[in-house]
Amino acid sequence: MFLNVIHFPPNVPDLIRQALSVFLCCLAPFQVLFNQFKYFFNLYFLLLACSQFVPEMRLGALYTYWVPLGFVLAVTVIREAVEEIRCYVRDKEVNSQVYSRLTARGTVKVKSSNIQVGDLIIVEKNQRVPADMIFLRTSEKNGSCFLRTDQLDGETDWKLRLPVACTQRLPTAADLLQIRSYVYAEEPNIDIHNFVGTFTREDSDPPISESLSIENTLWAGTVVASGTVVGVVLYTGRELRSVMNTSNPRSKIGLFDLEVNCLTKILFGALVVVSLVMVALQHFAGRWYLQIIRFLLLFSNIIPISLRVNLDMGKIVYSWVIRRDSKIPGTVVRSSTIPEQLGRISYLLTDKTGTLTQNEMIFKRLHLGTVAYGLDSMDEVQSHIFSIYTQQSQDPPAQKGPTLTTKVRRTMSSRVHEAVKAIALCHNVTPVYESNGVTDQAEAEKQYEDSCRVYQASSPDEVALVQWTESVGLTLVGRDQSSMQLRTPGDQILNFTILQIFPFTYESKRMGIIVRDESTGEITFYMKGADVVMAGIVQYNDWLEEECGNMAREGLRVLVVAKKSLAEEQYQDFEARYVQAKLSVHDRSLKVATVIESLEMEMELLCLTGVEDQLQADVRPTLETLRNAGIKVWMLTGDKLETATCTAKNAHLVTRNQDIHVFRLVTNRGEAHLELNAFRRKHDCALVISGDSLEVCLKYYEYEFMELACQCPAVVCCRCAPTQKAQIVRLLQERTGKLTCAVGDGGNDVSMIQESDCGVGVEGKEGKQASLAADFSITQFKHLGRLLMVHGRNSYKRSAALSQFVIHRSLCISTMQAVFSSVFYFASVPLYQGFLIIGYSTIYTMFPVFSLVLDKDVKSEVAMLYPELYKDLLKGRPLSYKTFLIWVLISIYQGSTIMYGALLLFESEFVHIVAISFTSLILTELLMVALTIQTWHWLMTVAELLSLACYIASLVFLHEFIDVYFIATLSFLWKVSVITLVSCLPLYVLKYLRRRFSPPSYSKLTS
Template sequence: MRSDSGPIALRKMLPFSRRGGRKPSTSSDHASDEDHLLMDEELGQKKKRYTPNIVINQKYNIFTFLPLVLYEQFVVFFNLYFLLVALSQFVPALKIGYIVTYFGPLSFVLLVTISKEAMDDYQRYKRDKEANSQIYQRLSPSGPHTIPSSKISVGDLIIVRKDQRIPADMIFLRTTEETGACFIRTDQLDGETDWKLRLALPSMQRLSGDTELMNVEGTVNADAPHKDIHSFMGTFTYLDKTTMAERTESLGVENTLWSNTVLASGSAIGFVVYTGKDTRAVMNTNHPKTKVGLIDIEINRLAKILFLVTLCMSVIMVGLNGFHGLWYIYVFRFLILFSSIIPISLRVNLDMGKTVYARQIENDTSIQGTIVRTSTLPEELGRIEYLLTDKTGTLTKNDMELKKLHMGTMSYSLDTMDEIQAHLASACGKMNMPGKSRRNIAWRVKDIVQALALCHNVTPSFNLDEEITYQAASPDEVAIVRWTEQMGMVLVHRDINTIRLRITATGEYLEFEILNVFPFTSESKRMGIIIQDKQTQEIFFYQKGADAVMSSIVQYNDWLDEECGNMAREGLRTLVIAKKKLTEEAYDLFKEKFHEAEISMHERNENKQAVIESHLETELELLGLTGVEDKLQDGVKNTLENLRNASLKIWMLTGDKVETATCIAVSSKLVSRNQQIYQITKVSSTMEAFDEIDNLQSKTDCCLVIDGESLQFCLDACREEFIEVATRLPVVVCCRCSPTQKADITCLIKDYTKKRVLCVGDGGNDVSMIQAADVGVGIVGKEGRQASLAADFSITQFSHLTKLLLWHGRNSYKRSAKLSQFVIHRGLIISVMQAVFSALFYFAPIALYQGMLIVGYATLYTMAPVFSLVLDQDVNEEIALMYPELYKDLTKGRSLSYRTFFTWLLISVYQGGAIMVLSIILFEDEFIHIVSISFTALIFNELLMVALQISTWHKIMLLSEITTMLIYIGSMWLLPTYFDMSFILTERFVWKVAVITAVSSLPLYIVKIIRRRFAPPSYTKLI
C-alpha cells in the first residue's frame, strides 16, 4: 500500500439519494465527479485538489481586518451616527468646536473594540499555527518521515502515537495493540468524556509489519464529507495475494479516527480520507447566530427615538427663528450641537457593566464552577418566563442503580437481591438447592444475569490497586454491569473478539467469543450481541432495549406491559432483555446476508437492519425486565418550587416514557401538590388532536403530559391551536422527545409568545435546544461537556439556577436598566441646556460648552459615579431568594420602558431648563461666568442624581462620588479658559451654584420621599 503514487487508490463516492440515484454535492469544497474516482497513477497529482489540511479559526487576515472590523462597528446605529457627526466637522459651514471633541470619544470606543478584536484574532492565529505545525510521521516506501500537520494530504498513511491528536479524518488500518482495537478520547469533538472503542481493519491488522502496508493493492470507497460524526459508510477492496482473489471489507464509524480526537491507547496507522474543511471536526464547528439581549434591543429602539427628538429640536429651533437664510445648514449645526443626546458612551458603559456581572457570577462561591461563556446576556437572566429543561442528567444525577428485576413469575428488589446471589451460586454448582422448581429458578436467574453481563458495550479496566472500573457511553450499561458484579458474575475482560466473566462463588471463568455487535441507536432503541460460548460452542443472540420496540419482538407474554407501567410509575428506567439460540447453519446464513448489506453503498443501514429483523429478531425468549433508578439532583425540588413561585412556566422535555417522566415530574415537585395531570397520548388523527385541545381549554392550572408522537401530530395538524393552549399552562411534560423536537418547541414558544426562553440540559442531544433558546444553560455532567461548551452559561448542577436567575439575573437587569437611563439622562440634560442657551440668544447654533468641558463631562467628571451603579442592589440576597415572587416584576420590563424613558426625558427637560435659565438670570457681566456657574451646577446635579438613584450604598460608590468632586474642583485651576478663579473663589459663585443645584435636584428628592411613603415598591415591604 503506497500513499504517494503507489498501487493504492482512493475513491470518494457521491452520496446516494433514498431512491438510489446519485445526489449532487452542494458544497463548493467537494471535488467534481471525475475527482471522486482516482486511478493509481493519478493519486499523487489529484489529491492536491482536496482541501489542504490547514486549521483556520481566524476571523480576519491582514487585508480584511480593518475593513471588516470597521464595517461591523458602523452597522451599529450609535457608532454610525457619531461617525457622521464627526465627519461633519470637516465641512467649514458645519464646524462648531474642536474636531477632537467629536472624534475623541468615537476613536476611544473604536480603539477599545479594534484592540479587543485584534487580540482575540491574534490568539486564534497562534492556536492555529500551533495546531498546523504539530509534527507527525508519514509512512512512505523509504520508511517513516516527519511531516507537519498542514502538509498532510488525502491518501497519506499517518502514524499516530498515544496521547497525540488525530490530525485528519482517517481510516484505522493498524495498531500496536494485540487486540486490534484502541480507544480514543472524543471530548473535544462531541463533548463526551467516555472513551470510544475503535477497530483496525482485520486484513491490515493481520499483516506481519507496518512496512507491509506499502505492498498492499487496494481501493478505499468513502462517502462524501458530511457532518454526522456517528455515521460513516465505505468499503475497502484489496487483492488477497495468498489466493489472488479480490476481497471487500465494509468500513463503518468504528473503523474511523476523526480529526481532533486523541489516541488514548497504543499507536495507530491511519489512511487519510478527509482533510481541512472536509473533516468532521471542522464541519461541526458551526457558528450559531449571535444572541442579542432584550435590553440591547430596547436601548436600540430608544436610540432611534432620541434621534427623532434631536431632529425635532433642531427643526423647532430653526423654525422659531423663521427659517431665515441657510436654514438647512442651521438644522445640521443644531443636530451636531444636540448630538450628545445619543450618548456614545452608553455602549461602552453597558459592555463594561456586563463584564462586571459576568465576573460576579463566576466568583460567586455558592455556585462554584459557573462559567459565563456569552458575556452579553447577563441581563437576560432577569427576564426569563419559560424554562425548558431536560430530565436525565439535568433534573436527575445520571447516577444509575439497578433497583428491580422482574422475570414474569418472580420479582426482586434491593431487599431481595441476596436471593439472586444464592440462586446464581446454586446454578454455578457452589450450592445445592433442593427441589426441581428451585433448580429451575436458579437456572433462570443465571440466564438473565449472564445475559446482562454479556449484552453491552462496557469495557473493564484496572487501576493500580487492581480495582475494576468500567468505560461505557451509557451510564445505564455501567449500572447494570456493576449490578452483575455484585450478584457474583464479574466482567473482567473485553476486547473486540472476547468477553471473559468470573464467577465469584466458584472462581471459575466463562469465556465467550464476540461474533457481532449491534450498537444502540436512537432510531432502533435497542442493542444486541451475538456470542459463542468457547466451552460448549453454543451461539446465542442477546438483545436489550426499550419496551416500546421489544414488546413486538419477544415471544407472547401477558405481564410485560403491566410491569413496565408499574416500574415507570416508580420513576424507574426500564430495559427488556431477551435471547435466542442460533444453530451454526442459521448463523452462517445470517453472516452471509449481513456481509452483503455491510458492503452495500446504497441504503446500507436500512439493509443491515432488515437482515437483523428477518434473521435474528423473531420469537426471542423474554428473560426479564430491569428497573434502573436515576436519582434526583441535589436541591432539585426546592429549585423547581422557587422557580414556579417566580412565575416561570416550566416545560420538561425528555426521551423517557410517559410513566417515568410523570413520576419524576411529581417526585421533583415540578407538579405542585394539588395540580391535576392531563395526559395526551397516542393521538393519530386531526379530530383527536382538536378534541384534546378543546378539553385543555378549560384547564388553566394543570400539568400537561404529552408523548412525542402526539406532540408531533399536534404540531403538524394544529400548531397554533396547540401552542396557544400549552403556553397558558404552568407545567408541560413532553415525553419521547427527539433533539429536533426539543429545538422546534423552543423556537415555537419564542416565536408565538415573544417571551424570553431559557433552556437547560447536559447532553449532546440538548445542544440544538440550548442554541435555539434566548439563554442556553449547560450542565457539566456525566454525559460530558458538549452542552456546557455550546451554552451561554455553564453550571455544575441544576440547583444553581435559583441564584443565577433570582439574584444575579435580577441585579444584572436592574443595574443595566438604571445605568442606561442615567447615561441617556446625562446626554439629554446637557442638550436641553444647549437648546435653552441657543433659544435665549436669538436661536444661534453656538456651542455652550467646548473642548475639555464637553469631553470631560462624560468621562472624568461623571463616569465613575455613574458606572458605580453596577454595584447597586435594590434588595439583599437573602430577600431575593426568600421571596421568589419578586422576580415576576422583572419580567414585565418596568425597569426600562417607554414610561421610564419619558419620565427621564421630562426630568432632563426640567433640570436642564432650570440650570440654564437660573445661570443666565444670576450671571454677572461676563459670558465665562455663565459657563462656570452652569457647568458647576450641572456636575453637582449629576452627582446628587447618582446618589438619588442608589438603593444600597457601597464604599466604592461613596469613594467615586468624593473623588470625582475633588477632581472637578482641582481641574478648575488647570482650565483657565473656562474658569475665572477670581470669581470661582468668591461667595457669590458658591451661593449661586448652591441655589441652582438645589432648585434642579431638590424637588426630585421630595418626589422620591412622597412616593416611598404612599406608593412604595413591592420589595420595600420586605426590607
Template sequence: MPPPRDADSGSEDDLDLDELDPIVQSPNDPRLNSSVDSANRRTANGSTNIPLQRLQKYGSSRLWRSRGRPGRAGDADEDTEGLLGSWPGQARGNNQLPQWSESEDQPGWNVSRRKYQNLNRQNSISQGRDTHSRRLSLRQSMQISDFVRQELADMREHDQELNGHESREVEVGQSLKKRFPTNVVSNAKYTPWSFLPRTLYNEFSFFLNVYFLLVALSQILPFLRIGYMSTYIVPLAVVLTISIGKEAVDDIVRRQRDAEANSELFTVLSFSDTARDGVVEVQKKSRDIKVGHVLKLEKNQRVPADVVILQSRLTELTIDARGDGTDASSSQASGETFIRTDQLDGETDWKLRLPSPLSQSLTLKDLQRLKITAGAPDKNVNEFVGTLELQPRQASAYDPHVLKENLADDNGGSSDLDRSAADRVISAPLTIDNTAWANTVLASSTTSYGAVIYTGRQTRSALSTSPSRSKTGLLEYEINNLTKILCIMTLSLSVILVALEGFEPSNKKPWYVAITIYLILFSTIIPISLRVNLDMGKTVYAYFIHQDKGIPGTVVRTSTIPEDLGRIEYLLSDKTGTLTQNEMQLRKIHVGTVAYAGEAMDEVAAYVEQAFATGAGRHESKASELGSNTKTRREIGVRVRDLVLALALCHNVTPTTDEIGGEKVVSYQASSPDEIAIVEFTESVGLRVLQRDRENIVLQSVSTGQIVVRAEIKDIFPFTSDSKRMGIVVSIASEIPGLTNTDELWFFQKGADTVMTSIVAANDWLDEETANMAREGLRTLVVGRKRLSQQQYADFSSEYTDASLALHDRDTGMASVVKTYLEHDLELLGVTGVEDRLQKDVKPSLELLRNAGVKIWMLTGDKIETARCVAVSARLVARGQNIYTIAKLKAKQAAKDALDVMRNQTESALLIDGDSLHLMLSQFRTEFITIAVQLPAVIACRCSPTQKADVAQLIRQHTKKRVCCIGDGGNDVSMIQAADVGIGIVGKEGRQASLAADFSIEQFCYLTKLLVWHGRNSYKRSAKLAQFIIHRGLIISVCQTMYNIAGHFDPKGLFKDWLMVGYATVYTMLPVFSLVLDTDVDEHLANLYPELYKELKWGKSLSYKTFFTWVGVSVYQGVVIQGLSQLLVGEVDGPRMLSVSFTVLVLNELIMVAVAVTTWHPIMIVCIVGTACIYAASVPFLGDYFDLSYVASWSWAWRVVAVGSISLVPVWGGKVARRMWKPPNYRKVQGI
C-alpha cells in the same frame, strides 16, 4: 514508419507490438489470426512473449525511460512511440523519446497510464483501419485534443474533490494526485488584511456609529463647523478603539492557539524499499500532514486529522503489566484501542475503536497495498461509511532474460493458489468503529497506525463547528426602541428652533443648514457611549458569576445576554442528568413470574452462584438457603440465570485497567451509564465481565474466581437513538446446562419496551410490569434472546455482509436484514429497572422557580409513567395539582377533542407523549401552543431532540417571551441552541451540552442563584445604567437649547472642545458606570422572596414610563441649570456664566448618582469622590473657558449652590415622597 514485420522474424527479444497489442488489431483483421498463430508457435517454442499491458505492469524501460535518461533511436523505440504516442509533459527532440517515471509524479498532468491506455483504446477503435501507417497517423493526430479533453475532466474532478461533493479513494501511503485542503487549523476570524475593513464594517453597521461619523465629518465643512473636530471625533474614536481592540485581542489569542496546534509534531510512516522493514518514521508538523499519510499515534496523543485506524498494538509495558497472556494476545490480535472524544462531542466516556481485521494482520510495509473508499466529507461525527480494499501484490520489474519460473521464485516461491489469492482484491467494510476523528485523543496504552482520509476544513471537527446563533438580549431591543425616540426628539427639536425663527435664521444661513447645525449641537441626546458602557457592564456581570463561590465551575460562554437571566418566563428542562443525577443503579428485575429488588437480590446471587458453580460442594450453602429444589424454583433459577447471562453478554462495556498509585484498578468504559449499571449489577450478583474485545467476551465467577463462560462474538448491533435497542450474536462455550451445544448460536437483544414489545414473542405480563416499574421512577429495559442454527446464521451473515459493503443507505440496508432474520419471536427473558436519583436540591429549586413566576416544562425521552413519577417527586407539579394526560393520539379528531378539554384545565399540569405532541404540532400548532403556554407546568415524554428544539422555538415565536432551556446531553444541544438562554450542565454523558450553551453549570440547583440573584441584578443594574447615560446626554442638550433660545436662536455651541469631551468621559463616566455594583436587596432576601423576580418580566425597570420620567427630569434640570445660571450671573454668554453652568452640571450628575445608590460599595464611593476631586483639580487648567478669578470668589460659590439646590431638591423630594406613598417591593421586604 517501417512496414509490419513478419511475426516469426527477428530475435525473441524484438517484440512486434502491433501483433501483441489488441488495441491496434481489429476483430476482423486477418492479421489478428496470424498473430495468434504466431503467438502459439512462440509459446510452443518456449519463447517468452509479454503483452503490452504486462510490460507496462512490470514498468519495462523499453517502453518508458526514466526521466533524465538520454533517448536512443531504434526500431523498438520507434514502434513504442508509434503505438503509444507522445506522453504528456514530455519534451521531444531528435534524440529524446517519451519518458515516464514510475516513481515520479507528473506535475501539471493528472492522468494515469491506465486512463491514458483506455483513451488510446477508444481512439483506435473509432478510427479506420485502412493501413498501418494511417492508423498511427490518426492516433497521433487525435491524442492532443483528446488528452486536453481528458485533462479538463480531471480538473473538474479535482474541483469537486476539493469542494467535498464526492466520495474519495485514498491509496494508503501513496502521494495522491488529487488536491485536498491543507491540514491547517484556523479559528481566526480575520486576516491581517481583512481585520480593519471587516471590523470597521461591523462597527458601522450600527446606526449610532454612522450617525456620529457623519457628525464628525460635518466639521470638515466650514459652514457647519461649530468647534474643534476633535470634540466629535474623540468620543467616536474611543468607542471604536474599545470595540476593535477587544476583537484584536480575541483574534490574536485564537491565532496563537492555532499556531501551536499547526506546529505540533507527529510521526508519519514513509515507505521505502531500501529501509529496514520497508518503512521509515518521519516527523512532520500537523500542517504538513496530507491525505494518504499513515500516522503513528501513542497514548495521550491528539489525532491531527480524520483517520481510519489500520493497526493497533499494545505497548510492551502494557503487555508485561497484564500478566495474562491470553487477554494480551487477544487484545493484540483484535487491535482494540480507546479514544477520548470530549473535545469533539463533549462525551467523557472512552470509546472503543478497532482496526479492520484486513489491515490488522498486515505488516507495516504492506499497508501501502490498501485502498480506502470513503464518502464525501460530512459533519456527522457518529456515522461513517467506507470500504477497505487490499490490492494485489506488485510483481517484480520485468526482465526479458528471466523466465517465468524464476519470476515466481522471486515472489517467494508461492504456489498457484497463493498467487491467485495475492492477485485478488479483498474488500472489507469500514464503519465509525474504525475511525478516529481530528481532535480526539488516544486514551489507551497502544500504538496505533491510521491513514489520513480528511484534512483541514473537511474534517468532522471543522465541519461540525458552526458559528453559534448571535443572540441579542431583550434589554438591547428595548434600548434600541428608546434610541429611535431620541433620534426623533433630536430632529424635532432642531426643526422647532428653526421654525420659531420663521425658517429665516438670524445668522443668514439657509434654514436647512441651520437644522443641520442644530442636529450637530444636539447630537449628545443620542448617547454614543451607551453600547460601550453596557458591554463593559456585561463583562462585569460575567466576572461576578464566574467568581461566585456558591456556584463553582459556572462558565459564561455568551456574555451578551446576562440581563436575560432576570427575564425568564419559560424554563424547558431535560430529565435524565438534569433533574436526575444520571448515576444509574439497577434496582429491580422481573423474570415473568417473580420480581426481585432490595434484599431479594441475595436470592438472585444465590441462583447465579449455583448456576455457574464449577466444582462439587461449591454451592451447597447457598442451595440450602433456597430450600427444596421444586420444579417451580428450578424454573425460576433457570430464568434468573438466563437473564443475568444475557445482561452480562449483551452490552458495549469494556473493562480497562489503569495503574493508580502503583495499584491496578479495573474500571468499566461505555457510552452510556445504563450499560455500566447493568454490568456492575451482574458483578454484584456473581458474574463478572473479565475481558471483552471485538471477538470474545470472557465471564468470571466472582465467588470462585474461575472463568465460566467464553463467548465468541459474531456480530454486534449497537444502540442508537433511532433504534432504541442493542443486540449481539454470540457462540457460547460453557458448562451451563442448556447452552453446551457449540454448534448453535444465540442472539441476545435488549431495548426500550416501545420497540421490544413487537419483537418478543406474545406474552401477558410485559406491559403491566414495565408500567409498574415506571411508576416507581425506574428506567426499564426489556431483554430477549433467540437461538440460531448454523444455516440460519449463514443466510443472515451473507446478506448482512453484502449490505455492510454498500456505500449508500448502508445503515438502512443492514437494519432491514437484521429485522428480517433476527428481530422477531424472541424469547422474553425479563425486564430490568434502573434507578436514576434526583439531583441535589432539585425539589426546593423547582418550587422556588415556580413561585418566581417561571413556567416549567420537562421534555424527556422516557415513558409516561417514569416522567409522571419524576415530575411529582421533583415537585415540578405542585402538591395536589391535577395532571391532565394526553397519550396515544392517532386521529385528528381525537386531538381536537383533547384540545377542547385542555381549555378547561388551565390550572392543571399537562402530560403528553411524543406521538400526541407530533400530532398537535402538525395539525393544531397555534391552538395547542396558545393553550399550553398558559398552563403552570407541562411534561412531554418520548420526545426526540428535534421535537425539543421545535417546542422551544415555538414558545419563543408565539409568546415573544424569554425562554430558557437546560440540559446535559448531546440530545439537548438543539434545544439549548434554539432557546433565548441556553444552559448546559456538565454531566456524566459529557460536555457537549455544556459547550453548546450560553452558560455552563455543574448542578441544577445552581440555576436558581443564576436566575434569581445574578440575572435579577444584571437586569436592574443595566436598566439603571442606561437611564443615567440617557439622562446625561439629555440634560446637556437641554442646556444647549436654553442657551440658543436666549441667544436669539443663534445655532452655536455652549460647551465646546474639552468641556464637551470631559463631561462625557472624565467628569461623569466612572461614577455612572459604578452603578453596575449596586444591589437593591441582598442574596438572602432575593431567595426568600422569589416574587421579586416575578415583577421583572413586565420590564418596569426600563419602560416607556420610566424613560419619559427621566426625560422630564432632564428637561427640568437642564432648564434650571442653564436658565438660573444666565439669570443669576446676569449674562447670556461669557466665561462667568459658563463656569457656573458647567460646574453645576457636573455636580448635579454626581449627586444624582449618589441619590440613586441603594447599597454602597467602596468602589462607588471612590469613583464619586475621586471624580469630584479630579474636577476641582482641573479647574485651574480651564482658563480658556472659565474666568478663574471669578471662580475663586464667594459670588461664584453661592450661585453654584443655589442653582444646584433648585435643580436637585425637587427631584430628590419627589423620589422620597413616591417611596413613602407607593414603596417598591424591594423596599417592602427590607422593612424600610
C-alpha cells in the same frame, strides 16, 4: 497505498489559518468602515464627525467629535484584537505539534500543519489526533484502542475504535508501505457519528474489500487513550469533521438590547424633531438646510455614543461576578452578551435525566414475569447464579432423585441465569484495568484484579447493569473487538466470541449483540431496548405492558431484555446479507437496518430491568423557588410517561394539591380534537403528554394546544425527540413572546438549548456537549436558582439603571443646549466646546455612572428567600416606556433649571455662564448617581470622589473656557450651590415621599 481523490486543502483549518490575517485586514480603513459602520448609529456619528471638515458646518475643534468616536471604536477593536490574538497563539501551538510519519526511508518527524492526505501517521498514547484518519494498526494485543472524544462531541466516556482487519494482521507497521490498497470514502460532511467507506487491498488473491464505519475512524481533535495507533490521513484542513462542525453559533440578541435599541431610535426621532423645530422657529430663513445639519450636530448628544460601550463593559463585569461566585462553583459564562436575559425568564424547559436527576443509575428491580426481585431479595438471585455454577452435591444426599421443589428451583435458577447472562453480555461496556495510574487493557488477558478494574461505557445505565451482574456473581472481566470473558462465582472463565454488534441509537431505541459460546458452540442473539419498540419484537405475552407501567410508576427506567437462538446456517445466511449491506456506499444505513430487522422477530422475552436515577440535591426547593418567581417549568424527556410523571411528582414539579391531566394517545385529527375539548374543561391542572400525541396536536391544532398548555402551571412531555424539544421552545417564543430558558446535560438537549433565548448546560455524566453549546454552564441544577434570582435579577436591574442614566446624562446637556439656543434667538452656537464636551461624558462622570453596575437593591440572601422579587421584573418595569419618560422629564427639568439659573444669575461675561452651568451640571450628575444608588460599594465612593477631584484639578487648565479667577469667588460658589440644590432637592423629596407612602417591594424587605 493511495486514495481515489484529486485535491486536498493543507492541514491548517482555514478559519484558524486566516484568523490573524483577517484581523490585520480589519485594521485597514475600508474594512473598519465595513465592520463597524454597518450599524446605523455608528455610521451616523461618523458622518457628523466628517461634517466638521466643512467650514460652514464646523461648530468647534475637530477632536470634539472625533475623540469620542475614536474611543468607542478603539474599545471594540481592542477587544476583537485580544480575542483574535489569543486564538492565533493557541492555534499556532496546536498546528506546531510534531508527529511521526511512515515513509519508505523510515520514520520522519512532521509538523501537524504539514500533514497531507494519504500520509501514514503514528499517534502515541495521550497524543492528539492531528487529522481525520482511517485506523489501520494498533500496538494493543487485543487489536483495538480507546479514544477520548470530549473535545469533539463533549462526551466523557471513552470510545472503542477498531483497525482495518487486513492491515492489523500485517507483521509490522512498515509493511503498510508494501501493500497496494486504496480507500473509498464519502465526501466531507459534518456528521461525526457516522461514516461510510470501503478499504480494498488489491495485491491479495482474491482482492480483499472491507466496509469502513465510524468504528474505523480517528477524528481530528480526539486523543488516543490506549496504545499506539497508525492511521492513513483521509481529510485535512477545512474538510476536517471538527472544523466543519465549528460554525458560528446563532448570535443571540437579548430582549434588553432590543429595548435599548428601540429607545435609541426614539431619541434619534427626537433629535430630528428638535432640529427641525429650531429651524422652523427661524422661519427657514437663509441657508436653512445648513442650519438643520448644524442643529443635528449641536443636539447629537441626545443619542449617547457611549451607551453601547458602557453596556458591553457592564456585561463583562456581570460575567466576571458570576464566574467568581463561590456559591455556584464551576459556573462558566460562554455568552457574555445576554446576562440580562437571566433576569426575565418566563418559561423554563428542562431535561430530566442528568439535569433534574443525578444520572447515577442504581439497579433496583429484575422482573421475570412471574416473579420480581428487588434490592431486598438480590441474595436470592445470587444464590440462583451460584447454584447453576456449582455441583449437584448441594442436593440432599439421601434423596435418590430430584423432588418437585428441587425441579422448580432449578427451573427458576435457569431462568434467572439466562436473564443475568443476557444482561452481562448485551452491552457496549469494556473493562479497563488501571495499574499505578496507567491504563492497560491488555492486562485483562493476564489477570483480572477487581480493585484495578474500571468500566467504560457510553451510558451510565450500561455500567449500572454490568455492575449489578458482578454483584450477583457473573462478572465481566475482559473484552476486545472479537471476544468477551465472564467470570463465574467459582472463578471459572466463560469465553464468548462476539460475532456482531448493533449499537444503540436514539432512532432505534435498542441495541443488540450476537455471540458464540466457546464451550458449546451455541450462537445467541441478545437484544435490549425500550418497551415501545421491544413490544413488537418479542413473542406475545400478557405481562410486558402491565409490568413496564408498574415499574415506571415507581420512577424506574425500564429496559426489556430478549434473546433468540440461531442455528449455524441461519447465522451464516444473515452474515452474508449483513456484510453485503455494510459494503453498500449508497443508503447503507437503510439496507443494514433492513437486514437486522429480518432477525428481530419472535424473540424470547427474558426479563425487565429497572434502574433508578435519583434526584439531584436541592431540586425540590429550586423548582419551588422558580415557581414562586413566576417561572413556568416544562419538563421535556425521552423517558416513559409513567417514569416522567413519577419524577415530576417526586421533584415537586407538580404539587400535591394539583390535578394531573394525562393527555391520552391520539393518532388522528378527530381524536386530538376530542381530547383538546376534554382538556379545555380542566382548570389549574398539570399536563402530561407523549411525544406522539404532541406531534398530532401540533400538526392540526397548534394554536389551540399552545394556548391551553401555556395556562398550565406545569407541563411534562415524555417520549420527546430532540427535534420536538427545539420545536416546543420555538413555539413558546412565537406564541407568548416571553423569554425561554432551556436546561439540559446531553447531546439530545443541544438543539433545545441553542433555540432558546437563554441556554444553560449542566456538566453531567453524559459529557460536556450540552455545556459547550450553552450560553451558561453550571455543575448542578440547584445552581440555576441563584443564577436567575441573584445574578439575572441584578444584571437586568443594573443595566436598566445604567442605560437610563447614560441617556439622562446626554439629555441633560442637550436640554441645556436647546435652552441656550432658544434664549439667543435660536442660534446654532455651541454652549460647550473642546475638552468640556469630551470631559463631561468621560473623566468627569464616566466612573460614577458606570459604578451603577455594582449596585444592588437587596442582599443575595434576601433575593433567594423572596423569589417574588424576581416576578416584578417579568413585566420589564425597570426599563419601560414609563420609566424612560420619567427620566426624560427629569433630564428636561434639570437641564432647564441649570441653564436658566445660570442665565438669570450671571453677571455680564459669557464665560461665567459656562463656569456656573457646567459646574452645576457636573455636581448634579454626581448627586443623581448618589440618589440612584441603593447599596453603596466602596468603589462607588472612590468613583464619586475621584471624579470630583479630577474636575476641580482640571479647572486650572480650562482657562480657555472658564474664568479661573471667577470660580474662586464666593459669588460663584453660592450660585452653583443654589442651582444644584434646585435641580436635585425636589427629586430627593419625591424619592423620600415615594418610599414613605408607596414603597417598592424590595424596600419593604430592606427597611
